[in-house]
Amino acid sequence: MKNMGIIKFTQHKVLIYIVVGIFLLLIAWIVLLNAHHLMVEVDQPEQADAILVLSGAKGEREAEAAKLYHEGYSDKIIVSMAQVGWNTYTGDIMRMHLVELGVPNEAIFDYGDVSSTREEAKQAVPILQELGVEKLILTTSKFHSGRAQWIFNRQLKKAAVDIEVISVPVRDEVFDSSWLENHKTRKQGASELMKFVWEWLKL
Template sequence: MRNLKARRYIYLIVTVIILSFIVFINTIGNILVDIDEVEKSDIIVVLMGSIPDRILEAVDLYKSGYSDNIVIVDEYKSPLIEEKNIDTPVGASINKSIAVEMGVPRENITIIDGNTFSTQDEAVNIRYYLKENKDINSMILVTSKYHSFRAKKIFEKALDSLDRDVKVISRPTKYDEFNHDRWWQNREDIEKVVFEVIKLLNFYFIDQFKL
């Protein structure tokens, strides 16, 4: 009798684990993607990383009249580039070149010298920029789909310390091929979800207290 109860208990635990895993599989992809209704904003912030899908979305938003200004934080440059006098464009410069090629005037694109490593670094540099530009009260945040939920949380937390409310509108690029409904069927999407979940947990337990 005890063995029977033990087996039933084990079966129950296994069933709960399996059902929890199924729920995780079916929901986590959608949780990671945060899409807000876009509206007229003061700036469009393009996060570093994937090229050209993020800047393409920003240009579409610009051409659709949602903002007249695109802002990009410059990314980390290895000291070896300067030591070797290597003249090569990095992410921010490449994105600006793409936007200009597509018809955005150079004067409408701002590159912030941030030398950033992470989304947290970008958020902090944007916060400094907003402290100097007090007329900015809203932004459209452009990034990849799987990165959009965490990115918005990071920016909202970072901007909390400002002397005013700044609205953050999440607009992941439609050019991102990430499939949030069937992410487990593609190896690249699996890697994105796994690493993004780890980074999201790290944000909630550690990084948010540093912003």
């Protein structure tokens, strides 16, 4: 009888674990389906003192910055310098692309030697102050826009610099609740969520 009681208790315990596990998986799935709300931050474009383009992607980010420039939202574009090869920096590549897209070379400013979004934000402070920026358009990929704006706001606050950051990522990109259905967006989203957690843990 004692053994029967132990067996029943064990079975009951296993059943609870299974139910709790299914519940947690369901919660995780709901969170993942809505994770794009955390990753994507899109503001309405408005007149700003400068447009800052973050390194990365394959030309879409600076192409969006060029569109914003030609639409009259700002007369300055700032690009970050991340080394991608021997004596090769993203800022130089973006500058060439921007000029090709009709942005005058003298309207483009570069800064830093960065390897992360946090460094891009931290090292941007001096040039933003030098250019007298009070309102900044931040341009990056959609999946990266939420974390980028969050990091920039935090770094500016740490530096006691009062600059409004407007997030205008690549406007024709799609990154929504369907991000789990596509291999490319799944990879982007998973990486971004891990970086979000890592950035939060480094607070």
